[in-house]
Amino acid sequence: MKLTNIMIGLFLGVGLISSCQSEIDEAKGYGYLQLSSVDVNKSVTTRADITSSEAIAVDILNASNTVVKHADDWKTLDDVLLPVATYTIKAYSADKNMETQGFDALPYYEGQSSVAIEANKAKTVEITCKLAQTMVSVSCSESFKSTFSDYTCYIEGADALSIPFVKDETRTAYVKAGQSLTVKVDFGNGKTFSQEIVSKSEAAYHYKVTLDITDSNAGIDISVDQTIHQYDVTVKVPTKQESADMVTSDIRNDASKVWGQFAYLSGACNLEEITSPVQFRYKKKADSEWTTVEAVQEEGTKNYSAKVAPLDFGTQYEYYILCGDKAGETCTFTTESYVEIPNLNFDTWSQNGKNWYPNADASNSYWATGNEGVTLGGSSNSTGVEDSHSGLAAQLQTVQVKVLIVKVTAAGNIFIGNYKTNTSNPASSVSFGRDYTGARPTKLSGYFKYQPGATMSDGSVPSEKLEKDECDIYIQLWSGGETIGEGHFITNETVSEYTHFEIPIEYTVTNKRPDKIAIVATSSRYGGYFDGMNVIGQLAIGSTLWVDDFELSYY
Template structure:
């Protein structure tokens, strides 16, 4: 099979061609960007030959990941004058989608490199655009075909991925990298066999699954040819299938059942008479001792389930269903991994002029506030406090003010996200959320105290007489759809630190989060705008203190 890499070469020249030299002479802090060529080199496996006609788009991004120049086709990229700085140059397939999976999906290439433009110096950067997806194909030995006939095989993955490979299917399918892949053989009559291909599919790799038979226990062998990025996975399928009296459900790809520190085990007991308690046994795959838990029967069915907790983050487990001397197949799953949220105790702060930042650097690098907008004319509304004003170490103090030029009023706030003042459209200054690929939390807890002042500004919702504080958490999936939300609203003054606990309700348990925010504000409606004016009801002087936030995972 032929193989391909798309290589993009960029030349960054700090001096201009003769026609532009005078501009550079006048602006020594600028450089000249020129895209030279796109070449084809055959060294990464793909299903089809890619030629120089592959349409490659190019983005030039600044340090904040904002696109400063884009071309749908690299050939159409005009010469660009850029300020002296460090840039990321990203090249990628312009007319394809990386998330498309299956036989009809097309190869998607991407790559990037950074370059520092310096005045009066020539720069060269090369980008190698590699296949961003994984390829998978299924081959059946003659022994397998003669034993099992025309049974259908499926390659299964995350988010209910299931690609059927018929008896004579020879094509390879493209799937998203990073997910666990399993081959499932469906024998009919409710019988099937599953085997994991890989716990994490690598980009630019081809997994060739070879199905064969064995009279003994099932198993598989993997051989790797790194020169062409190909895995040969030989899966040995037992010729005799286990009884369906006890069936362990395979939950490894069921996002709704596998979380960070707990899992819902499930299975079925089809015995005519159940004379013993139905149970589940589970353990870490690296350990030998099993833990037994009682199973709960779903009313009116032969299905059973059990919640097991606490489990360890990012850990592989084995489990099976049992009733007396009857057991189901042993299956596996891996819990979600832990990703830390920085500065949840609010002990880390940095000051720059009148502005305070709840980060180790003097910027809104993770936590953000509206301070930079307010301090143009007022003092910061969100500041650190310590000593008697904090519960431990330092705490965050947020205060609502009025008499703010243009917007009228400003609530103190602290949130995970970014803030950049937009004078024409103040509501667009805030962008909530940061990338998050960790385990799904189920609760947000912490401590707060609050001074609620009488409403003296705003018209909406129009029913408040005293101000309300608000603390909430929100999670989104990769498509930007909200999948989880929980909030706390305080309407009364509390003069000592008091615990709060927020249960996170997941509207979609089949999706894992890609973005998360936590927000605290001294006025619940301080972010409601009409045009450039705050219209939400707020009370000047309302003050919220928060400290020692914590996320729980079971």
């Protein structure tokens, strides 16, 4: 049977029926949304056990991404009276779980469109619901079957995905789109073969993998038929599989081994006698020339490793272990991708009233400061200035302002995150960090000046008495709410000229990749400690920190 593309037709209008018209006449700022038809376009071959019926739910969302109307079945959604505005219409499989992967997963369809409702005007809009997953199947040529009598094939991907395709398996599996997919053949006795078939799988495509044999090096042939959304992938497996004497460790899913611009290659040499230096060879998959590096033996074991750098972001590499004329299996890995942190040089500033923002849109949209709180009783204390290393710099100053009838001390600060003033609980005004999916940095560097204030305040944090105020520049990364990496630069010295600093990032967890990042700079290290409205951190009014031209390093 056929994979369905589901078309939902929508009719927007007034004057649909006389009763609708009369209601709109009474409310000129409204229009009607009507779902009028569904068209099924059968275009791509899918699994034979999938039924043709498809329950489609619909959400109507406003500009704030709030659902203003939902229907479990689009057919039950009556005419909807909506205020004049732009809406997003989302349609999706009502009874499926998109996260399920494997033979038991069912196809999940989704699609969306936007529409502007205008008073007293009729419009039409169509939504095409397409398959949101990737389909994959594995078959073996007769030559492969006759050459190898005992084997199991697996399709592997992100999040420990491993789908077994035993001999003569004919079923098709559904997996999440957008992930790297690899076919792995386990021959037993420690012999395996792996080949990446796609670095980023596409939704609504079927990857039909055929395993064949070759007497030389492994290879892969790919052809695409756009008319039926199908990739035909032929993987050529060498007829002679290396023994377990030389084992190249598969590191592609090991976050502790694969970073943005470096990787730790690993493997084992189980030969009785090692007469030649053990080495690793690696290259970009797209290149033809290999680079050789010496391997380092782990004391008391037959395991070897080597750090290779610098590598390119988001690039697939091949590698294998080598001892004399004996080589291990060729494996692959893909380095972490680069994601740019905006305005690291602090050259971009914008103003809204008394508030200055380190972003172009006059809001705390990526970088933030506490200016919105400080300007309740004074002027912004975190601003862009021409006294810089280059362009503009961020000047952060500890000040005292009067908010309502209370005097409040506020440290100058700039940070990746958000700020929303809470006068009754100032400590909760700050939210550090934003989503991050880029490569893990190994160092934060930049330029700074610092002038501690003249007189320290009393305070209970820290417990020991400080003689001078301290500035703090730091970076922090999280994964699932857990801190995995952090680094600080702290000083109380007067630094009158822009001076370079470097902050190595210490990763206490190396087997996880970050999902959140924060970079913070403050003129008073303990300025963020509050007891109600009162600052209990020791600091000095007038302490000023200048920071400029931050940079992240990745190896």
